[in-house]
Amino acid sequence: MPADLEKQLKIYLRAVEREKKARKEAERLLEDRALELYRTNIELQELNRSLEQKVSERAREIKKQRNFYESILNQVPAEIIVSDYNHNYIFISESAVKDPKLREWLIGKNDFDFCRYRDYPLEFAQKRASHYQDVKNTLQISEWVEHNEKDGQEYYHLRRLVPLFNEQEDIEMFIGYSLDITKSEIYRRELVEARDIAQKATSAKSEFLSKISHEIRTPLNAIIGLTNIMMNEAHHPDQAHYLQSMKYSADSLLGIINEVLDFSKIEAGKITFESIPFNFSHLIQGIQQSFEFRANEIGIDLRTKLDPRIPRIIEGDRVKLNQIFLNLVGNAMKFTAKGEIIIETKLLEKTDDFLKIRFAVHDSGIGIAADKLDKVFESFSQEGDDTTRKFGGTGLGLTITKKFIEGQGGKIWVESIQGKGSSFIFELSFKYNADHKENSAIKQEWSRDLSMVKGKRILVAEDNLMNQLVLQKMLEKWEPELEMVSNGALALEKLHKSSYDLVFLDVQMPIKDGISTVEEWRNHEANSLSKRQAIVALTADAFSESRQRVIDAGMDDFLSKPIEISELRRVLGKYLT
Amino acid sequence: MKGIVFSEFMDLVEEKFGLETMDEIIESSNLASGGSYTAVGTYPHGEMVTLLGRLSEVTKVPAEKLLNVFGHHLFKTFHKNYPAFFTEVKHPFDLLEQIDNHIHVEVKKLYPDAELPRFETTRDGESLIMIYRSERKMADLAIGLIEAAAAHYQEDLKIETEMLKADGSEVKFKIS
Numbered sequence: 001m002p003a004d005l006e007k008q009l010k011i012y013l014r015a016v017e018r019e020k021k022a023r024k025e026a027e028r029l030l031e032d033r034a035l036e037l038y039r040t041n042i043e044l045q046e047l048n049r050s051l052e053q054k055v056s057e058r059a060r061e062i063k064k065q066r067n068f069y070e071s072i073l074n075q076v077p078a079e080i081i082v083s084d085y086n087h088n089y090i091f092i093s094e095s096a097v098k099d100p101k102l103r104e105w106l107i108g109k110n111d112f113d114f115c116r117y118r119d120y121p122l123e124f125a126q127k128r129a130s131h132y133q134d135v136k137n138t139l140q141i142s143e144w145v146e147h148n149e150k151d152g153q154e155y156y157h158l159r160r161l162v163p164l165f166n167e168q169e170d171i172e173m174f175i176g177y178s179l180d181i182t183k184s185e186i187y188r189r190e191l192v193e194a195r196d197i198a199q200k201a202t203s204a205k206s207e208f209l210s211k212i213s214h215e216i217r218t219p220l221n222a223i224i225g226l227t228n229i230m231m232n233e234a235h236h237p238d239q240a241h242y243l244q245s246m247k248y249s250a251d252s253l254l255g256i257i258n259e260v261l262d263f264s265k266i267e268a269g270k271i272t273f274e275s276i277p278f279n280f281s282h283l284i285q286g287i288q289q290s291f292e293f294r295a296n297e298i299g300i301d302l303r304t305k306l307d308p309r310i311p312r313i314i315e316g317d318r319v320k321l322n323q324i325f326l327n328l329v330g331n332a333m334k335f336t337a338k339g340e341i342i343i344e345t346k347l348l349e350k351t352d353d354f355l356k357i358r359f360a361v362h363d364s365g366i367g368i369a370a371d372k373l374d375k376v377f378e379s380f381s382q383e384g385d386d387t388t389r390k391f392g393g394t395g396l397g398l399t400i401t402k403k404f405i406e407g408q409g410g411k412i413w414v415e416s417i418q419g420k421g422s423s424f425i426f427e428l429s430f431k432y433n434a435d436h437k438e439n440s441a442i443k444q445e446w447s448r449d450l451s452m453v454k455g456k457r458i459l460v461a462e463d464n465l466m467n468q469l470v471l472q473k474m475l476e477k478w479e480p481e482l483e484m485v486s487n488g489a490l491a492l493e494k495l496h497k498s499s500y501d502l503v504f505l506d507v508q509m510p511i512k513d514g515i516s517t518v519e520e521w522r523n524h525e526a527n528s529l530s531k532r533q534a535i536v537a538l539t540a541d542a543f544s545e546s547r548q549r550v551i552d553a554g555m556d557d558f559l560s561k562p563i564e565i566s567e568l569r570r571v572l573g574k575y576l577t
Numbered sequence: 578m579k580g581i582v583f584s585e586f587m588d589l590v591e592e593k594f595g596l597e598t599m600d601e602i603i604e605s606s607n608l609a610s611g612g613s614y615t616a617v618g619t620y621p622h623g624e625m626v627t628l629l630g631r632l633s634e635v636t637k638v639p640a641e642k643l644l645n646v647f648g649h650h651l652f653k654t655f656h657k658n659y660p661a662f663f664t665e666v667k668h669p670f671d672l673l674e675q676i677d678n679h680i681h682v683e684v685k686k687l688y689p690d691a692e693l694p695r696f697e698t699t700r701d702g703e704s705l706i707m708i709y710r711s712e713r714k715m716a717d718l719a720i721g722l723i724e725a726a727a728a729h730y731q732e733d734l735k736i737e738t739e740m741l742k743a744d745g746s747e748v749k750f751k752i753s
Contacts, residue, residue, distance in 0.1 A: 011600040018603070018613035022584075026615035033617075 225470030339364030488512030648721015704753035
């Protein structure tokens with residue numbers, strides 16, 4: 001063999017040898033890898049087994065927990081369900097669906113599936129779906145009461161559907177729960193019925209009180225009116241004294257009846273308030289004058305302490321404010337034997353068209369015990385049971401006063417030291433017009449000269465003969481030409497025949513009442529284009545809504561009975577001079 | 578050092594210089610492994626240094642040049658054997674950026690004992706800055722690989738090198 005070839009051969013042989021060695025090395029490495037793979041595989045199997053064990057342990061634990069919570073939920077006396085966004089049930093409590101098979105079947109299904117499965121009307125599922133939609137639209141809890149009848153018995157369920165939100169604040173699930181409120185619903189209905197019966201009974205009583213008071217007022221008006229007239233005509237001092245006492249008693253009786261009437265109005269929620277300009281200082285003067293005689297009699301000093309910053313003319317409910325004062329000052333008189341009573345006013349706030357006044361009635365009377373202070377404004381309540389016996393009164397005055405004040409947005413309270421005296425303090429707001437000059441309507445009517453009334457033609461329609469007499473006697477001194485009729489039909493007859501300077505129409509009359517009379521006459525005036533006849537209503541009903549009613553009917557003004565002489569002067573002055 | 582580097586090196590030597598040269602450098606190198614290499618084995622890095630030195634002596638080609646050529650060769654092998662790393666790549670920069678945080682991560686999973694060079698990359702406008710770090714000090718092999726990648730994607734790229742450490746264990750490439 002040539003040396004060259006041999007060298008080549010050796011190179012190849014060495015290469016082959018290296019390849020062989022490399023192959024063996026590779027095989028060994030592969031064997032190692034295979035072994036490693038095998039061990040890894042076994043390890044993996046082991047890991048898998050322990051993982052499976054852990055998973056099943058965890059699953060058992062979850063199931064245990066689930067059972068724990070479900071058993072709690074099942075103990076709650078409510079039907080509970082949880083559903084996903086598409087209204088498919090995720091959880092149903094045992095109380096919601098008692099049949100375990102149905103319960104299991106329903107998981108993952110919705111109300112429509114249930115209706116089809118149970119052959120229920122689909123309307124049931126549609127109603128439920130609309131509640132779901134409500135929650136989706138409003139993102140709020142939906143609550144409703146379902147009424148069912150089963151085996152002739154009624155059932156009420158309060159159902160609530162509550163949205164559960166995910167982190168993005170989107171609805172993820174719903175919790176629905178339902179409470180059987182049949183019993184409480186029945187109780188509620190019974191309570192409502194009982195309440196209605198009680199309310200009816202109370203309102204029947206109030207109505208009776210109102211009617212009876214009204215019936216008492218009519219003859220009383222006559223007594224007061226005639227007493228007034230007799231007092232002017234009395235010649236014997238003893239008679240004058242008796243008449244004075246008679247008038248005082250009759251006034252007290254009227255006060256009591258008015259209180260009962262006011263109270264029944266308040267109870268019936270029929271109280272309304274006026275806002276009419278009036279002379280504030282005259283009102284206070286009037287109050288003082290009303291009580292001066294009595295104050296002098298018992299020897300106490302009745303004084304006023306008035307804030308000069310309060311405008312003379314303010315706007316509000318004059319009649320109610322007057323009544324409030326009559327009540328508070330009347331009370332103070334009752335419980336004060338010596339010393340003084342002070343009526344105080346103070347301006348608290350004033351803007352361009354609004355003002356707030358604090359009023360106070362201070363007395364140096366017997367005072368009120370600290371523990372009774374909060375009771376004095378309650379109905380039918382007086383400080384002690386013997387108070388009524390000693391001092392009289394209905395126990396309604398302060399209740400009415402409080403309602404009058406609170407009804408106008410004000411407040412009242414009392415400060416008192418037993419044995420030293422009491423202060424009843426109240427605050428009320430009024431409107432006022434800064435540019436308001438005293439207009440003619442509120443001018444001091446009683447200062448007017450009424451000599452013009454002489455010979456003026458006045459027609460009075462009044463069915464009650466006593467009241468006819470009272471009005472006749474009151475008008476007599478100005479010497480008008482007076483004609484009396486006893487109902488609206490007769491009044492219309494007279495009106496058609498001749499004209500009058502002033503007509504008084506009683507509101508309540510037989511045959512034709514004052515309201516329909518005035519309505520008829522106003523129609524006639526409109527049709528015949530005749531001049532407007534001045535007509536003033538007479539009524540025993542002093543409430544403002546009656547006043548509005550008669551003005552709306554076509555009356556020009558309003559006199560409430562018993563007729564106050566000052567009011568009569570005002571009306572005569574307004575229409576006859 | 579992973580066996581694939583040796584076996585591929587041997588293939589390259591045989592292909593470019595013939596079996597005789599290969600035999601000569603192995604026989605004269607006195608190697609522990611005896612010069613028989615399998616791609617799945619692991620061999621001392623020193624053997625590669627010796628083989629490379631011997632090849633350079635025998636062929637009179639500078640070692641740097643040999644490494645560069647080897648880089649070109651290795652790129653082809655990688656591309657053929659591991660196509661998965663190339664499918665999504667559209668530009669050589671994308672490939673180079675993936676070495677450290679993707680390719681070598683996968684290599685480590687398969688060969689936990691592999692000691693791999695680090696390639697830290699940052700983009701600098703149109704160029705890519707790449708810092709090579711390896712105790713093997715074979716930056717020339719890396720350059721060969723980069724050139725091959727550029728050629729593969731038909732990109733005309735220029736590589737500027739800057740020695741960050743004199744011994745060649747840290748080299749900065751600016752590729753643009």
